Amino acid sequence: MKIDIDMTRKMFSEIMKEFGPAVYHLALSFTGDIELANDIYQQTFLLLLEKKPTFTCRVQLKVWLLRCARKISASELRRAENRRTVPLDGIIEQPAVIDAGSSEFYDFLCVLSPKYRQVTVLFYIEDMSVKDIASVLSISVSAVKTRLARARSELKKIYKEELL
């Protein structure tokens, strides 16, 4: 039977449409770099096609994609760090430099350290449960809750005039 490649791509674009923003947001929260986040986004979905892991539900698929995005992000950051010739700018400890795109997303990211960004993005923007976030980030549920509480506390200080 002849396979309609356009139909296959359309189906996959639906998958990307559903899970892609979460992957992209997480990558952006890790790297703070639009170009890199787009690159990680592509790598993540290509890895899905390459590895073809099996899932029993969509939640599993989402968690798998986000875990991959996390690992690829960490790997990219490490690679960026290794490319440095002199350790002047504190890349390891400092939040990644946010692209000067000055959209609201970047403003929001800028005020939080990376680990707080990640849980905030996954919880508030991706509506994920703390259990799933814990699975994605390979940390305990209580650590997720703690980070969320601290992130909110940070955001409250900065955006106290606005609504969360």
Next chain:
Amino acid sequence: MNFDRLKKELPSQDSINNVLDKVSEKDNKYIEKLCKLKYNKSNHIKIIQIVSTAAAVVAIVTVFSLWAILGRGVRGQFENPSGTTQTDEIKTYTVTISAEGQLLEGADQMQGFFDDFISSKACIMQVVHMDRDTDNYYGLEEGEVPVSYITTLSCRADGKATVSYDQPDDVYSLIDFKFGSHEFDHIKLVLDRTAGMYFAQVIDFDDGTMSSTVFLPLEAVKNSSENSDRVYDSDMARPVTVKDGEVISGKESLRDFFDSAIKGYYVSAQINSQIYRHIDEGTGLQIEGGLDNEHFLNGMPVIEKADDDNGLLSIGFKDVNGAIINVMQLSTDEIESLGLLFSSAQAELCNSSMTESAAVNKQTCGLITDELIKNPPKSSKTQLQTLPSFYFELNSCVTFELYRDDNQEISDVMGLKYSFETSAQTVKISDGLVSLLNEVVTESVSNGVFELATGMKSRFYDFAKKYRIDYMPVFSDSQSLSADDVRWHIYACMGFPEIFTGGQLNDYALWMYGMEFKYAQDDKVPMEVGSYNPETYMELSDYEYYQDENGENIVRVELLQYDYQEAYASMPVLASAISQSGSDTDTFIREAIMNGSISRYGQPYYKHVLTYVSDDGYTPQRFLSHDKYYRDENGQWAPNY
């Protein structure tokens, strides 16, 4: 800030197209399968984020019936208060506490929990806290009181109780609203003998404040103390009077106090009108009426020679910084007669070089202690000719030197060293103790359970800091050592010196790496001073000391580097624990590394393997190699060049 607007930030169309371009026909079946996947939660609960100008974040559970089911479900569980559940022989008990802190249901459950807790059995108690006010909740049936949160107290066999704070699925923000910005992370059980009651302390993570809640019935505890080694009955705590090194009254109380403290239990005593409370092994000693209600982290009892050399020994508690607070001064005879000298809960077996040690389990420690008290060592005039095979550190006061005979058995004559005395004496020990020690040695050696001694780990924590291993250049075939590498290491070690000459660089490189750079002495070395100066934060994971083929003494160490912030954030109640300990963060983290807390909660980012020449097995005379590894995507160590 409206998070919905942030959701509109999307990946670029180019990125999407790039991926779609790579989709091929062979992916068709797989993609079809992906499209057919469903969300498996049939009763998926949506959380609607409610925006409020006054409060922080409020998410409301919209499926009302779930709450009703949940509420009934939880209460239904307690309709049969004796209905414990049992998993892997660890019993789970459940009690219900009102918002005012009264025990609503499960008195017999609490009794069971304390029976297990006091008998040092692993056990779990779930404390379901009912909420005070229904106004904040939507969808409840009239009059229904919801579960606010559930604390699970998991008591390990070693007597420590850890607590997890939990709430029904998907209502995190609801709880968050209820308690404002506070989030409870830790609860511990405390017996206040003076007040005559148990209570649970809820400790807030962010500001370290404590609040007392959930008063528990002392009767349950009293009944549980029967046939138990751990005496909690406040009647036992009679006042102790000590004068001129002798215990005038209250010997039993004193024995109980130190015995319990050594074992890491909560215990209190009134000694010469001062009340001392040993909270637990982690929190240490608290002195009522003392300055700031002093706490000493991991304050283990110590005995040492009194400073004024009056022939008495000070007995007190030592904190992680080595500071000692003395509780009293007693004569050696008194300490021995009280049985304190041989009490131990933390015995260690060390190899002959004292670089490795193995912990001895508590049961065995108990047997050894009992045997020593029953049949104390007798002086012997036997001359010991060889170095001991092992050291057996019974506690902070007593170390035995263990010798093996021709049959590789521990002999009944061995050196005994009191840590408060400088010289060891030779003693003869009982057959029972010989047998016990043989078992300890055989078990430790045959099971290969020796680990690097804490002292070694501690030294190399300092070592990593002193030599700034995180800044040390990696030596490899593909990357030779450059003057820049050396220069940056100097910066790291010396804290970015302002004046820096070619001569200094030459000297440093020669001393550190045995390399020569032929800079002119007065040449100015270009400087690029940055502000990046993170904590060096490493744990020793392996140590070897050997002689190479050239006859040089070589040290090979493996050091694991942790992300300081990551490990810090992952340790429970660290912020409050630090503030209570009186230690600075660095000291606290150091202790966490030594006792393994960091290993449990964090993951090392890098592994460093170093070799260097050293005549004393520690101080580097010249570095030979440094290999750095990072964790790859599969969690394996990969070279980091």
